Amino acid sequence: MATFENVSITDDAALLLDKAHKDRVETVWDRHDAQQPQCGYCETGLSCRICIMGPCRIDPFGEGPQRGVCGADADIIVARNLCRMIAAGAASHSDHGRDLVEVLAAVAEGKAPGYRIRDEAKLKAVAAEYGLETEGKDTLALAGELADAMMEDYGMRRKCLTLVARAPEKRRQLWEKIGIIPRGIDRETSEMLHRTHMGVDNGWQSLLLQAMRNALSDGWGGSMIATEVSDILFGVPQPHPTTVNAGVLKKDQVNIVVHGHNPVVSEMILRACRSEQMLALAKEKGAAGINLAGVCCTGNELLMRHGIPMAGNHLMTELILSTGAVDMMLVDYQCIMPSLGAIAGCYHTLMISTSDKARFPNMEHCEFHPDNAENLARDLVARAVENFARRKQVYIPVEAVKAVGGFSVEAVVGALGGSPEPLAEAIKAGKIRGAVGIVGCNNPKIKHDYGHVTLTRRLIENDILVVDTGCVSVATAKAGLKVPEAIEMAGPGLKEICGALGIPPVLHLGSCVDNVRILVLASALANALGVDICDLPLAGAAPEWYSEKAATIGTYFVASGVFTVLGPMPPVTGSANVVGLLTEGLKDVVGATFAVEPDPEKAAVLIRRHIEEKRKALGIPALEI
Amino acid sequence: MKQVVVHPERCLGCMQCMVACAVAHSRSGRLYTALTEKPRPRPRIHVGAGLYQEGFPNRCRHCDPAPCQLACLAGAIFRHRETGTVFIDPDKCINCASCAMACPYGVIRFHEDPAAPPGKTVAVKCDNCDRRRAQGLVPACVEVCKSGALTYEEMDAAMGRKTAEVARSMSAGAEAAVSAPAIDLLMAVKKARLAL
Structure with a gap:
């Protein structure tokens, strides 16, 4: 049985887990214990359930079977499994985006009472990106046209998704060169599933390239549409005080x-x-x-x-x-x-x-x-x-903690005075060493919130601005890192900048589809400095990730040029080739790689070292880590 | 005489041996039909989790002298002279659990079994797959283990092989006897995670 002292760093989790046990409630930690040991073939990615000549598994010790019934070796099996994981993640976020586009269409048709266009300026701005004529057009008519145009992004009539244009030019040229420009949101997921069918793509490298294109179709497609349409329908977020736990x-x-x-x-x-x-x-x-x-x-x-x-x-x-x-x-x-x-x-x-x-x-x-x-x-x-x-007995064991949320790209740029230049200047001057997006889930394999909070603390202490989303944003808010006073926990440079702007050193950028706000912000920064995203002193991290969606997010981060550190190991160790490509080889392909480090203290060092190396390459003051 | 040898360092924790054992001791001997049988067939090999959540296949060692046999007042536990297998006679078993208390490995379970009188709970443990072996088959757990954690071999040969492995690992600059990059990497990350 999970004991309440060792599962979480938060008081409310510990106290409520104790209460849950007294109430004979079985929790995720109990079920995780019951699942031990977890299957080593599955953990290494060496089991394959794709066809029913199988199921197959490869013996990692080398004496048992080394190929599936079809002939697939460890590299092919591991790559196919990872690809399907990424496809499922892309499908999930992008289908969420589709639901928003359908609401937008229904609003345009007057068939969605209660919903309305909350932000006309954003509607016009996004419509213009889709090449729609916005001047003098009725708002609902424009919403209908935009919904139609976005639906086309889901299909197969485009050579390139519309919002890919937001990426820096160098990045787009790179994607073009290596053939991973996403063409259609559903198309890339569909093609990924096709390629991983028995007897289609058996090149582990080409499979993983398609996985990157599939992830990009989510990051610069489905998820981005989800965020933009949410802003249009419900308003562009602005900083709001709130409470958590x-x-x-x-x-x-x-x-x-x-x-x-x-x-x-x-x-x-x-x-x-x-x-x-x-x-x-x-x-x-x-x-x-x-x-x-x-x-x-x-x-x-x-x-x-x-x-x-x-x-x-x-x-x-x-x-x-x-x-x-x-x-x-x-x-x-x-x-x-x-x-x-x-x-x-x-x-x-x-x-x-x-x-x-x-x-x-x-x-x-x-x-x-x-x-x-x-x-x-x-x-x-x-x-x-x-x-x-x-209601019967009520047990609310803690007092809520204050936080500030609501940092859309528009709000961040607004706080900077209307342009990302001041942030770029602060980075150049070294007051802010760089920025890190910490994203992803919780996982019972990692002490609840320990990875998120520890990594965030170490980074802000070292003058690295942290932006977060999803489960991470709740963890850091609970730890008191999301109030303007939290600058006391930041290094002197970050403290000075955030203090002057009146913002916390850890910015809440939204939900997990809102990771695309990080892509947009990174692009703005790259354009401000006239470089590619992979040249920036940036990193991503998913210290407690668990879901297929997180695998996709990590992949579109890396494919967009952001070095990304994962906490839990993805099921890839069964193939030294795949591990090598993800952790080293991708540097020559997309200018960024994955790293795996479950200890957030060590992950912080990896990230700081990466950021200082990028600073050095940009010719701005750098430290030896 | 061949015996089942356990190599715990090779266990991947997939629990295929448990499924195969239960099926081998079902009425039908087939997975899909075994799932609907009553009493539901159960495994006699049990995979536990180690300190690093690595698998460990725990099965009866057929000890000699066998503490369970010595503890069985009903005389239900006996050894087959030629194979050395320790059996429990379900007709004689009185479900007193003395054997389980005596067993140093905790591999004796109590439940209904197709081989026992209907409705009677009896002590159940590994029988070295005597029915399968009579048909010339290897024990079910060994057959499904693809990582080499369970092997079926002559004890002398197994010990000789182990001696050779250990000897080689003692040579200067030699790598560990068992080395698989996939597992080494996974275990390193697991240990780092669990050390937090």
Whole structure:
């Protein structure tokens, strides 16, 4: 059984895990223990389930079988498995983007009551990038045209995705040269699955090139569309004060928690929570108000745009229920543990699944569509309010911590005075050594939040600006690193710059699709300095990643020229060739590589060394690390 | 006489041996049908997790003298003279668990079994796949192990091979007896992770 001292660095996780055990609730850590030892063939990437001449496995000790039934060796099997992982990640984020484009189209047709174009300026700016005439055009008509144009990006009629134009010219030329310009969002995923079918692409190098093109189709395609359309429909994020950890739940209020990824549902729930009618109903039922909180990335979406508090990240999603204080949890898709419904059954919590794509055991399914979302959200919030009276014992063991979120690229550039030049100048002068995007999930293989928080602390101490998204952003906010006063924990140069701008040394850039904001920011910086992304003193890190989506994000970071350090080892060690390509060979292909380092202290050293090497190559002051 | 030899440093923790063992001791002997049988067939080999979450296939050593046999007051545990295999007679077993308390390896389990009288819970452990061996087959766990963690060989030959391996590893500049870059790298990362 997982003991509460060794699974997390956070107090709320430790205390709530203790409570969960007393309540006989089984958690992700218990199930992880029960799974030990995990299969070595699968961990090394040497098992193949692609066809039914198999399943096959390769003996890494060299005496047993060295080829699958089809003849695939370790290199081919490991590469195919990794490719399929990346394809699944790209499919997930990009399909999330598709759902937003469909809402945009429905808004244009007047078939999505409750949704509207919240940011016309962004609509026009993005439409212009798609080559649409924006002057004097009706907003809804333009939204419809943009939705159509984006749908074309999903198909096979383009030679290059539209938003790839945002990448620096040198980067685009490089992609062109090595043949990995993404052509269609669905096309690249589809081609990846085709190539990994038995008897198609059996070159481990060419497979991995297509995996990079597939990841780029997400990073500069599906995910980027998801972020941009979310901004158009729900507003471009601006810095907002907020609070984080399990203490954001309120004893005297109706607590509704949204979990999942897509703002399409959570935004409607927020509207309903703020309606006069629902607030009056809450009062009538004896509650002081309605408290909407988030877990996972749909929470980040609301936090970015409205300052909605975050109750926790991936590994907190089960524990939050064991407070007994959640009157309703609504889920859409991705990263929602199928255990949640059963856990909610131990308390009074109503569990609602909302997406036609995602069903879960022990949850009530209430499907949201653009046409019914407004009314359904109101009905569900009313049920949550009614459920407030059924609460039994409530255990909220901690006080919420303050944080600031909402740093879109527009907000960051705005804070810099309208151009990325001041950031570039601070980097040149060495006040800021460089910048790192820390992204990704939690994983029970790593002490909860330890990787995120330790790495972030070490980097800001050394004058490296940190931008984060997803589960990382909650971890660092809980650690108190996301308030302007946190500059006290930063090195002198970073402290000076952030202090002058009034911003924290760790900037919350959003949900996991919002990693594309990092790409856009990196491109702006590269253009400001007249170099390629891979020349910049930048790095990426995923200290506690677990999901296929994270594999894709890491791949589009590297393919875009960003050195990326992973915490947990991906299932590739079975092929020395694949490991060599990912950690060394890619440098000659895309100018960046992966590294794997589970210890965040050592990862920080790797990253600092990389940043100083890049500084040296740029001819600006560099240190020896 | 050939015996099953365990090489724990080669175990990848895939648990294929557990599945194969359960199927070999089912009524039908086939995976898909075994899954629906009652009582549900269970393995007699058990893969545990080591300090670094590496696999360890734990099976009956058929000790001689066997502590379980000495502890069995009902006289249900006996040794087959030619093969050295220690068997439990399910008809004589009284489910007292004395054998399990005496077993230093914890490989005796108690449950219903196709070979036992219906409805009776009995002590169950590895029988060296005597039925399969009678058909000229190797024990099921050995057959499915592709990484060489379980082998079926003459004890003298196995010991000779081990002596040679150890001797070679003692030579100046020699690498470890068992070396697989894929596993070495994975284990290094695992150990680093677990050391945190």
